[in-house]
Amino acid sequence: MVDDAPDFTLRQLSYLVTAADEGTIAAAAARLHVSPSAVSDAITALERVLGGRLTVRRRAHGLTLTGAGSRVVAQARPLLAASRELSLSLRSAGDELVGPITIGCYPTLAPTVLPPLLHDFGEAHPRVDLQTLEATHDQLEGRIETGEVDVAFVYDTLIPGHPRREKLFELPAHVLVAGDDPLAREPAVRLEDVVERDLILLDAPPSSEHTLSLFAARGLAPRVRHRTTSYEAVRTLVGRGLGYGILVQRPVNPASYEGYPVAMKEITPAVPPVGIDVIWSATQQPPARVRALVEFARSIRWPAPETA
Template identity: 30%
Template sequence: MSFTLRQLRYFIATAETGQISQAAVELSISQSAVTTAIKELEAVVGAALFLRSPHGMDLTGAGRQFLSHAYDILKKVDEAARMQVVSNDVEGTLAVAATYTVIGYFLPLHIERLGRLFPKLEIQLFELNRESIEEGLLSNRYDISVLLTSNILNPSLTTEKVLSSIRRLWVPAQHHLLALDSVGLKEIAEEPYIMLTVDEAAYSSLKYWSHSGYQPRITLRTSSVEAVRSLVANGQGVAILSDMVHRPWSLEGRRIETINVRDPVPAMDVGLAWRKDVEFTPAMTAFRSYFRQAFNLPDLRG
C-alpha cells in the first residue's frame, strides 16, 4: 500500500493550518476528504500523525518527521515538473556571494539542484554581509550574488528579484491576538517584541514602523532566527518576519502561528545581483537561467 501526492498535500495543509476545516478551505475541498486522506496516510505509515484536540490538530513526533519527508517529496516533484534548464555541459568555477539569511533559509536546496543539473560546474559559496558583497562584486572577487535585493541601492549593481516573501506576525499557539478579526501595528505595539537584527532586519522593520505612528515594545534584539523562533513559541514575545524563515514548530516542538498584518508591511525580496557592466560567462548565464526557470520568471533575453 502506498500514498499519493494528493494525500501529501492534504496532510501538509492540515499540519500548517492546524485545523482540518481551515485546510479544507485553503484546498477548496470538503473536510471529509481531508480527514479520509489523513486516515489513509496513517494506515500506510503505521503511526498516528496528529493528536486530535479541541483546539485542532497537533503533529505527533512521527507526524513532524513525516512532514519533513513530505516537503522533500513535493519539492522534488515540483522540480521535475518545471525544470528545463540550459545545457548541462556548462563547466568552470562560479564565485557566489550570499548573505546569512539567504544561505540559511533559501540557497541550500538550489545549490544541491544546481550541482545535479550542472555536474561540471564548481560553485564556490561565500557568506558575507551586504556591504562586503557589494564591494566584492564591484572588485570582481565574486561573479554573482544571492541576497535581499530590497536592501541594495548601489547604482553600479544590477538586481533581479526571484522571490517576494510576505512578512507576517509570529505568535505562540493560542495567543490572544489569534482571536481578533484584524491585527495591525497598533495591537502589535502593545506586545513584547523580539527584534531580529541579522541582514539589516531591524533597519527594514523600523522603516515601516516609523510610518505607522507606533513603535514596537522591544524586549530583546538578536541576530539569531532560531532564538526568535523559540522565544515566540515559548510566549516571550511576538515578531514580524518573512514566510521564508517561518517554520510552524520551534526546536522544542512548540507551535508558532502567523497572522496577516493589517497595516502595510513590505515583503522581503530575494534575488540576484551582479556588476552592471559585467560580461556574463556561460556559468553565470546558467546560474541566472536556473533561478528564472525555477521561479517562473519571463524568458531570459541576453
C-alpha cells in the same frame, strides 16, 4: 614580424591583484600559497617592466596602490578572469559547464535560496563547483565588482554597488506569535495590537531597519525586549512566549527550533512587500555557468505568502 607579447606575465598581475585585495604582502602570499618574497619580487618586476611605481609598501602599514597601480589592477582583473575562463573552456566537453561559482547570500535568505541551487542546479551541472558565502549587504560591498563573488541573492532594500539585478520574488513581513497566543487564532494582526507587547527584534541590517520602519510609518514605537542576529533565535524565543517577532521569510515548519509551535500572521493593513533580488556584475561579462545559474534562479517557483 613584430613581437606583440607583453614583457610581464599573468602570474605577476595575479600577485599584484591579490596583494591589492588582501592589503599586505604576507596575506597575499598566504592566499596564493607562496612565499612573501615571491609576491614582493613579482610586483617589483612588474613595476620595472611598466616603468612606474604601482604600490606603496610599508612594513607596519601594509600595501596601498598608487594611482597607476589602481589603473593596472582594474585592467588586470578582466584579463585574469579571461585567462581562467580560457583554461576552463579547454577542459570542458562541448557545451558542458565547468568551473567555480561563488554565491553570496544574505543569511536569512540562505535556507530558502541555497537548497534548490546547490541541489538541483548542482545535479544538472556536476562539473560546476558551487561555493557559498553567507554575508550581509555591507559584507558584500565591493565583492561583486572585484569578482570575489559571482552572483548574490539579497533583499532589494540595500543593494551593494551598482550591479545588474533582477527581482525573483517578494514577500510582505508578517507577525510571528507563539502557537498558544490568542492572536494566533486571528485572521490577521494589526501592529497596534502588538506595539505594547515585547518585541524580539531580528537585529541585522536591513531587517532591523525594515521592522522599525513599519511601526514608524504608523506613528508607533515598538518595545524591544531582546535583540538577536539569528533568525532561528527569534522564532525560538517567540515559541517560548517571550515576545513576538516581525519577519519576512516563511519556513514551512510551523514550530521553532526547539519544537514549540509558532504562527505566522499577516499584517493588516497590508505592508509593502520586500523584494528578493539576484545581482551580478555590471562591469564584467559573466561566464556561461554564471548566466546559467541566473537563468535557473529565474525559473524556480519561489515561495508565495501564506497565512499559517
